[in-house]
Amino acid sequence: MKTNDSLIHSLRSRKLARLWTVTSLVCGAAVWMATAPLSPLLLAASVPVAALGRVTGVGVLAQNGVHVPLSGGALPAANGARLETQEGSLRIDLISGGSITLGPYGSMVLQKTAEGVVAKLESGIVRFHLPAGSAASFQAEKFQATSAGRELREGEILLGPYGNTAVFMTKGSLPVEDLATHKVTLATAGNPVDVGTGALTKIKRTQAPAGLAEGDTELPSGAKAIYGMDGRSFGYVPHEGGFVLQKGVVPAINKTFTTSDIPFDANQPEGAIPGWTKNGSYAGYLYKGVWYPYEAKRAIGGVPWWVWPATLAVVGAGIGAAAAFTTEPHRAPPVTSTSP
Numbered sequence: 001m002k003t004n005d006s007l008i009h010s011l012r013s014r015k016l017a018r019l020w021t022v023t024s025l026v027c028g029a030a031v032w033m034a035t036a037p038l039s040p041l042l043l044a045a046s047v048p049v050a051a052l053g054r055v056t057g058v059g060v061l062a063q064n065g066v067h068v069p070l071s072g073g074a075l076p077a078a079n080g081a082r083l084e085t086q087e088g089s090l091r092i093d094l095i096s097g098g099s100i101t102l103g104p105y106g107s108m109v110l111q112k113t114a115e116g117v118v119a120k121l122e123s124g125i126v127r128f129h130l131p132a133g134s135a136a137s138f139q140a141e142k143f144q145a146t147s148a149g150r151e152l153r154e155g156e157i158l159l160g161p162y163g164n165t166a167v168f169m170t171k172g173s174l175p176v177e178d179l180a181t182h183k184v185t186l187a188t189a190g191n192p193v194d195v196g197t198g199a200l201t202k203i204k205r206t207q208a209p210a211g212l213a214e215g216d217t218e219l220p221s222g223a224k225a226i227y228g229m230d231g232r233s234f235g236y237v238p239h240e241g242g243f244v245l246q247k248g249v250v251p252a253i254n255k256t257f258t259t260s261d262i263p264f265d266a267n268q269p270e271g272a273i274p275g276w277t278k279n280g281s282y283a284g285y286l287y288k289g290v291w292y293p294y295e296a297k298r299a300i301g302g303v304p305w306w307v308w309p310a311t312l313a314v315v316g317a318g319i320g321a322a323a324a325f326t327t328e329p330h331r332a333p334p335v336t337s338t339s340p
Contacts, residue, residue, distance in 0.1 A: 051076040052110050052117055053095045058088025059102070079112045085124065087247060098130040104245060104307075105289055106159075113137075116148070125289050125306070126157045140165060142196035145176045145187075155187065158306045160203055161269075161288035166306065167193045168205060203290055206242025206308040225250045226275035226283055229257045234275070235307075237283070242305040243291030253278055266294050 055061050056074045062082040068075065070090065077083075083090045084107045091101040092110065094117055102108055106124015110117060116135030119126070130136055130153045137146040138157055142165050147153050153172035159165050167176050167187040176193045177184045187193040192205070219225060222239025232252040235245045262274050263282055272287040284293040291305045 051078055051095065052081065052112055053077055053092045053099075055081070055083065055090055055092045057085075057090040057101075059083060059085035059090040061090070077110060080109065082109045083107065094134070094136070096136075097134040098128065098136065100136070101127045103127070103289070115146075121157060121159055123159050123288060125159075127155070128157070129154050142180065143167075143176055143178055145174050147174060158203075158205075158289060160290055160306075164203065165195045166203060166205070167195070203304045203306050204242065205306045206238070206244065206291075207240065219250065224277055224283070226277065227253055227255075227257075228273065228275065231256045234273070235286075237291075237293070241303075242308065243286070244308045245286070255280060263294065268292075 053076070054074050055070065055077045056072075058071055059069075060083070061068045061070055061075055061077065062084065063078045063080060077092055083092070083102050085102055085104050087104050089101055089103050091099055093099045096116060100110075100117075100119055103125035106126070107122040108124070108126065109120040109122070111120065112118075116137065118137045118139060121138060121140040126138070128136070128138075128147075130147045132150045132152050135146075135148045137144065140157075140159060145157075145167065151172045153169070153174055155167065155169035155171070155174060157165065157167050167174060169187050169189050169192070171189070174187045175184050176187050176195065178195050180196070185191075185193045219236050220238060223236045223244075225233045225236045226243070228234050230252075231254065232248065233250045234247045235243055236249055237243055257274070257276055257280075261276070261280075261282060262268055266274075266282065266285065268274060268285045269287055272285040272292075274285045275283045277283050282294055284291060286292075286307065289307050291307050293303070293305070
């Protein structure tokens with residue numbers, strides 16, 4: 001009799017254990033689904049069909065309350081999407097046609113309106129390719145410009161660190177309105193437009209160089225490699241002047257630097273990236289897309305240059321291929337595959 005009672009008790013215990021296990025798994029799955037970070041695939045699925053376009057490259061795509069680090073993958077961008085970059089570049093291929101590329105150390109917000117896509121620029125360098133018939137507008141603190149009509153437009157918009165902005169066109173023309181004076185100036189290939197520079201020295205534009213693969217040991221003739229505090233190269237100064245941002249363009253040197261190696265009269269602002277030549281001489285600093293060369297015995301230093309980011313030539317290659325950086329907390333794993 002005791003044996004039968006023991007057997008019945010054992011069977012009941014096993015049933016209860018199974019029930020408890022199943023219940024725990026179901027509840028645990030429910031809790032995990034409610035609290036787990038939204039994956040990039042779920043994020044992509046949550047974007048409506050009427051998205052703005054597809055984003056590729058290296059940076060951060062923020063939308064639907066989620067910050068997704070992109071590293072060579074692609075995701076659809078919804079209305080209100082925010083693009084942020086550090087050392088990489090992000091490009092959106094617009095559904096309406098054309099593309100807009102955000103260079104390193106930049107940010108912009110994309111919105112869809114009845115008139116077309118509006119790119120609200122906050123910082124960095126933006127390159128655009130807008131075929132005839134496509135409609136897009138660019139807005140910033142100091143200016144606004146609208147591309148419409150039957151004209152192919154290609155160009156760059158560069159937002160400086162002190163509110164100064166320059167618009168360069170390589171194809172077509174673009175009317176640029178200064179929001180302070182409401183004066184409209186037509187930017188063309190032969191007539192770049194500067195807005196908000198005021199008394200500041202106008203920033204010169206670095207000419208597009210021939211592309212170099214990361215790790216190349218030969219620079220263009222007359223160019224000088226620039227090294228960071230860790231002794232690794234992050235770009236070079238062409239013979240004709242300017243600055244090309246291309247991490248790892250030449251091998252690192254067996255030397256590191258500290259803040260004590262920055263001249264007291266360099267006037268380098270907080271957050272700037274200092275650079276040195278191979279022989280250890282301080283060369284200047286990179287600050288929000290502008291290269292400020294250091295020239296001793298000059299009170300205002302050398303002429304500042306808009307930086308040419310190598311990643312604008314091939315999005316996701318060169319300096320941007322190493323990793324994605326963001327100042328926001330990561331809420332999803334990096335995207336490494338292309339979503340439909």
